[in-house]
């Protein structure tokens with residue numbers, strides 16, 4: 001396979017792709033190389049017909065402590081604008097059509113929090129800390145933090161985080177709806193892989209449609225969103241997986257989806 005320097009890539013049970021951020025000395029600070037490698041790894045799993053779900057994780061101490069401050073400290077406006085530096089390749093993650101679960105332990109700060117929020121849902125270890133501390137550096141979040149955080153936790157808490165730069169612990173993040181589950185650190189990968197294995201056995205078509213439809217909720221008004229969902233729902237009756245899923249229920253057996 002491809003050789004990466006800033007991430008490692010594995011699979012679980014030949015059907016879950018695992019990407020681990022791996023710049024431990026910099027607490028997984030996100031530089032252009034890492035974001036390029038992450039994009040390549042996610043696209044490779046997305047294109048691999050054996051893979052049904054992807055888990056993105058970091059280390060115990062840090063999911064990611066943000067964009068790489070050392071790499072960007074000296075940039076001018078002209079540099080970052082012309083080169084689209086720091087954030088140029090981040091939105092490519094949104095193009096991944098299979099589910100991506102963020103398994104977050106330790107710091108998820110700045111771009112690290114934004115990266116976690118670009119994933120489809122976040123499972124957190126009890127030691128996870130989330131924050132948008134860019135204000136302390138004289139800037140603001142630049143990879144979607146001011147947009148995705150209010151959608152996840154509401155305006156008041158998002159403003160609090162963006163304006164004070166304070167961190168949220170895992171319990172607050174769960175109360176606020178930023179993360180879907182919190183587990184002890186030593187259960188984090190079991191929990192994330194458990195969810196990923198469940199997802200990867202479902203109809204790939206239905207899973208991709210569910211992701212597409214939930215994401216649509218953030219891009220459209222209610223009537224348009226409901227209509228989008230209804231069209232996708234109806235279209236799934238053209239799949240063999242719908243026949244299999246419903247027949248398996250009615251005949252009291254486990255469905256075996258062919259992703260057709």
Ligand code: CAA
Nearest residue numbers: 025026027029065066067068069070110111133141142143
């Ligand atoms: N970029 C570059 N290096 C970083 C980094 C970052 N975002 N975060 C941590 N590091 C480095 C530190 O410089 C340090 O390196 P040295 O050992 O060479 O000194 C190493 O990682 C370990 O960090 P600390 O010694 O600071 O560890 P700590 O446990 O005392 O503190 C921390 C941990 C609270 C996460 C602290 O490192 C910190 O505040 N980091 C910066 C967080 C931040 O401001 N992130 C936002 C970045 S801006 C951004 O992300 C823009 C955007 O929206 C896209």
